[in-house]
Amino acid sequence: MAIYEENREGVSGWFRITRYSVERALYVIQRLSGIGIVIFAFIHLLYTSWHPGGWGDVILGVLVTYHTLNGLRLVLTEHGFLIGKPTRAVYPYRKGTLYGSQRYLTMAILALFVIFVLIWSYVALVIPAG
């Protein structure tokens, strides 16, 4: 059958994250958060005064914070910054995109993400209630 012969993963391929590096997982979350933000933006355009409120606000904050911070990481790396200089490939291979500065940047971004999300959740949940 053609579909078996083709052997293409399709959208399910985006979600194959377990056997690859952490960047693959970050990529899927970037896609999903992007889709989430677009859906929110559509509703927001239709009903400009609407916002999810409470935990909905927290989720929206998580999506936007993640998408922005990881997006900044991608802007840097995708223009060739912090991914290491080309060198000789010597076994055991250490690939610049998977070690060193890029990974430190990833950690910094994730740490910032946690901090921002905590602050935002406080703003969204605790302040309106108090």
Add this chain to the structure above:
Amino acid sequence: MSTDKEIEVKFRIFRFNPKTDFAPRWQEYNVKVDKSTTVLDALLKIKEEQDPTLTIRYSCRQAVCGSCGMMINDKQMLACFTRVLELNSNIIKVAPLKNYRIVKDLVTDFSELFQKERQVKPYIIRHDFEELLNPTGTYKQTEEELLGYIQFADCIECGMCNSACPVSATDPLYLGPMILNRAYRFISDPRDLGFEQRIEAIDSEHGCWRCHFAASCSTVCPKGVDPAKAIQLLRRQLVKKAVLGISSPKKVELIPMAHVKGKLELPKGWQ
């Protein structure tokens, strides 16, 4: 692995002949392996001793030809470069590379891949035809210039990076890391003058802007090539040259060599 003893391992192998079968099936074989047995050795043993109909492709058996890439326990690996016991698993699942058309069993069809590769002109482009036809010397390269591309020149075209890429999973026309890496390998070569000729292919809808830097290509590459790095550097070059208008013209010095001489005979019909 401390033991030299043979251990029996179960192989679950993907079997499918698109010409006769409706759907793929999984077939199991038990094989005795020791610490030095590679997945390719085990597959050949199965073919020799248990089932001659099993179809595999390989050539060099030492990770230089790039023929034996397959999904081993769901990840792209070279069968000849992977020891069975290093997988630390009692069941070894072997399937053809994802995102390529299946020819039979574990053999995938790379013809579309190599056809696409032509778009990026994977060879050194120069305009000094007189020198190319009647060489008088050799082009000088500094160590620094060599380091700029040597890592990307190590690619053995096993196609595993293209198979692992999440973009290839949904876009069959995406050039993919192998081809973009190839393009960057020549663009960053100090002797090459073909950047403009390659822009159309790489600066396109299915070119380097499709990449999302998931770096799975670099994760699976068995030769330390780091195609994800090549793609990001390619974008940097494009932004620099095509968007910001910064160009750094290449000048290579020709070192005359007395022993390099002789006229190249042109093949018939070449102009």
